[in-house]
Amino acid sequence: MKIATLNINSINARISNLSNWLAKEKPDIMLLQEIKTEFNNFPFFDLQVLGYDAKILGQKSYNGVAVLSRQKMTVTAENLPDFPDENTRYLEVEITQNGQDYVVASLYLPNGNPPYNNPDDDSRFIYKLKWMDVFLEHAEQLLLKNKRVILAGDFNVIMTKDDVFNPELFKENALYRPEVWQRLSRLSFMGYSDVYRLLYPKQTGYTFWDYTGGSFANDLGMRIDYIFCSPALADCLQDCRIDKAFRAEEKSSDHTILLAEFKEEE
Numbered sequence: 001m002k003i004a005t006l007n008i009n010s011i012n013a014r015i016s017n018l019s020n021w022l023a024k025e026k027p028d029i030m031l032l033q034e035i036k037t038e039f040n041n042f043p044f045f046d047l048q049v050l051g052y053d054a055k056i057l058g059q060k061s062y063n064g065v066a067v068l069s070r071q072k073m074t075v076t077a078e079n080l081p082d083f084p085d086e087n088t089r090y091l092e093v094e095i096t097q098n099g100q101d102y103v104v105a106s107l108y109l110p111n112g113n114p115p116y117n118n119p120d121d122d123s124r125f126i127y128k129l130k131w132m133d134v135f136l137e138h139a140e141q142l143l144l145k146n147k148r149v150i151l152a153g154d155f156n157v158i159m160t161k162d163d164v165f166n167p168e169l170f171k172e173n174a175l176y177r178p179e180v181w182q183r184l185s186r187l188s189f190m191g192y193s194d195v196y197r198l199l200y201p202k203q204t205g206y207t208f209w210d211y212t213g214g215s216f217a218n219d220l221g222m223r224i225d226y227i228f229c230s231p232a233l234a235d236c237l238q239d240c241r242i243d244k245a246f247r248a249e250e251k252s253s254d255h256t257i258l259l260a261e262f263k264e265e266e
Contacts, residue, residue, distance in 0.1 A: 031106035035064035112174030
């Protein structure tokens with residue numbers, strides 16, 4: 001089974017890039033973040049032509065998550081349970097493929113940095129921490145379902161110094177503060193695996209490069225997009241790669257695609 005994740009930074013602006021990639025790579029499941037569109041403007045038809053069913057949780061101009069699948073899906077959660085939120089950041093589905101049941105979630109974790117015009121405003125960071133706490137509680141409950149679980153998307157977290165081009169520049173950044181990466185580490189304590197790090201414990205694997213300052217050309221990036229899987233799937237992991245070429249395309253997102261492949265049990 002091939003599963004991929006991408007912060008697409010507006011699906012309608014980049015549907016051509018995405019369609020070409022899907023036609024070439026043919027993942028079984030594609031998770032998207034920052035689709036930045038409501039239901040009525042989502043390009044369902046373009047994706048159906050390529051063989052994908054789509055479930056989305058969108059809002060106008062901001063945020064939004066989606067799951068694309070070659071198999072039919074059942075939505076099990078729109079936003080985190082018991083966490084009222086005007087932002088659309090979490091979509092969870094159940095999928096059965098080759099007789100195996102999967103719980104798959106596309107998530108767009110809050111950035112948490114203050115507005116540029118009010119650097120002392122910590123409300124966004126407080127929201128980020130609350131969101132993470134509820135998410136981690138829910139992630140723990142998912143493991144009790146005895147199904148294969150995949151949690152993937154834009155986590156807006158730099159886990160270690162190996163995940164950013166210059167750690168010193170990000171000491172006070174909400175993506176790299178101890179309160180944040182310590183929380184995300186709890187997924188590993190529960191039993192989830194960061195699939196990229198399973199195969200590449202120390203190798204640089206950036207998934208985001210800012211549009212400004214020649215960041216992509218000079219490889220000034222960071223790793224903030226992840227695929228986490230439950231223990232049974234970790235044993236089935238065959239490959240994980242970052243498709244940097246997607247970021248180099250014209251009209252690209254500032255993120256690129258992370259792709260993992262799992263051997264399906266017979």
